[in-house]
Amino acid sequence: MDNYARLMNKDTVKAADRAHVFHSWSAQELIDPLAVAGAEGSYFWDYDGNRYLDFSSALVYTNIGYQHPKVVAAIQEQAAKLCTLAPGFAVDVRSEAARLIAERTPGDLDKIFFTNGGAEAVENAVRMARVHTGRPKVLSAYRSYHGATSGAINLTGDARRFGNDSATAGVVHFWGPFLYRSPFHATTEAEECERALRHLEDTVVFEGPASIAAVVLEPVVGAAGVLVPPPGYLAGVREICDRHGIVLVLDEVMVGFGRTGAWFAADHWEVVPDLLTFAKGVNSGYLPLGGVAISPAIAETFARRPYPGGLTYSGHVLACAAAVATLGVMAEEGVVEQSARTGAELLGPGLAELAERHPCVGEVRGMGTFWALELVRDPATREPLVPYAASGAAAAPMAAFAEACKKGGLWPLTAGNRLHVAPPCTVSAEDVARGLEILDGALAVADAHMA
Template identity: 45%
Template structure:
């Protein structure tokens, strides 16, 4: 490493701390890594150290870093037409929407483009209210839907607190988190029956004639990879049909092959009314999100004004990137690779659970997985409590993983493992050997 490169890295970090506000952090204690290169499933820091990107950054780099097809599509579109207002029809906007509808559930009809997931959820809230004429919105406590004001009110976990007092009409309910369920259910069907009955009763008490929508992450993402039990999503669909409520599935993180399907709802053969998406539609190469709207709701807006608008809705460069990304998913068989590598990762996780006393639970579907760390397997006492880690235990664990070249993030006591869908078996096993090594340390820590 030459002195000039080291000086360059030092300057980047100095300027970043001086001029950038970094997400979710007290600014004075930050020490961000300086990243200089990214390719495939890896990225490198200014010291030349290589990291496995085992969270796909923010679970969005599904096709990996540096894919030439998307880069070339962005360059070509920038040269052809960098921007056009959302009121016009143009080739890449039409084609991107068509390609999305072709891989979406069969009941879907049109797409309203946004810039990111939070904006997608903001506009889905408005669409549900406009379509139903109702105003209450149900969402779950263990959820994250974005940090803009409406999406933050939709969010159930602690990141909503700075946006409170909340907007009137946002109602929270508990989702089935079977590992920590307060009742020892005999099986998933029994748990599903209980949670659906609780939700149905809550809707009645809130006034079903006032409830516009139920929002849920199809598979809960950042809050710990919580997979719905057998029959749960179909039960939500039935409740929505019974009370004329819009079912909205947030697939910002779970969509685009992450679970081995184009959209996670396909795993349970459910057709929601709205699907929100972002992340994997362009895999971070440029921002793009949107709301996929059912044919029935799309038809409603033939005669009724859609009071939604964004300067950059259907941005040409974002749409060009989405077209290329969707083609990559198909050409490189990434849905199938997600399933295949996901099965291998599931086996590895089960082995880690059997080996390590600090691993209370593992959850996985496709390449969307989590490791829940505990102090005691019998009592299930979490390694750190909800929303509180004064000794920075999880930060230390992430630091040890990073030292070994394994990059990911956590939510409370849960480590997220969600590598790019392009990963192969050799890379996956090499990375998870690092996890195994660090979990040995955690075992020793809880025994001390």
């Protein structure tokens, strides 16, 4: 261990990374990953002692922050007792994790199928819907992200689909509501909602309702924009699905477990799906875990008919122990309530103030500890600060903005022409204030790139 610790300095970590690690979504020779030495709470730091306030929650999953002592202790305790066991056995922590998750999910979604992450959860939800209905097609929104496995990436609507889309997965995309860039020429939330639902209904009709197994929808769109639906939209989608016998799958992988200020985003609109996918915040990403919460009707389909799917690590014992501890921490410490207060009292008003001072901010939107700033070149025309799916020189204004954040000590999450603001749900008021101050300076850099 001493020799390992001696070797693990910035230079050796970087050298090993560059020699052996293949990174996601990257041209390997054009990236320079930061070597991280440690993390705690809302911060991580490098080997040079630079501390970064993490406004990305890693990839929007450290909902309770880094290294929560109760979750770390639970993992250690479980590792000493039993590290792993095949998924076919009944194990105390697996059963308890399923019970606690089912207790929090909307309605009567009381059966839990465990996966290793969000993409696998989506894959299995779609499989369940297709087997349950006997239908092949699945509908999903253009502005969406559902994962990078073969089926999930076809469901995805954003530009990450382009290099992977086989166009053979039985997926049909539709436009969801987004008033700021309305595809329906709406001028009010009510118009946007009505026209988006009409568009979805038309899509269902022209695709053939009897051929559609499921509509897969993020209740609050995550990676593709932090888009909060207008009142009535999710209920309208639920009604369309009910009328045509279509399974409604809500993808809560990014927005579940307190991120929006509720246990699940669907709770804000009191809509109960047939299937709900989760991951990320279920154990704050301390170990890989995801899953599908299943309605009684779909569970009954597989009561005497084998479910045609499974995973070696389904309900991994250590991951489930982390989930049990995380859910306990969230309840004991009022993490969901804190996320709601932080959004309503600190992030929402604070980001709105920044928008008033910086003309590059076209719109502020979000809830809980999940927000986005839409950065534009011209607030009148709403032209994005960088083009859709921009790379290289075309993406330089956003790269300069992100670099200004990092120099100030804040780690940002940028996507396209947007800043996503997603600190841990446990972030302190002092750290929110510090983050907003750093963003104030960085947005001046973005202002300089306006037309």
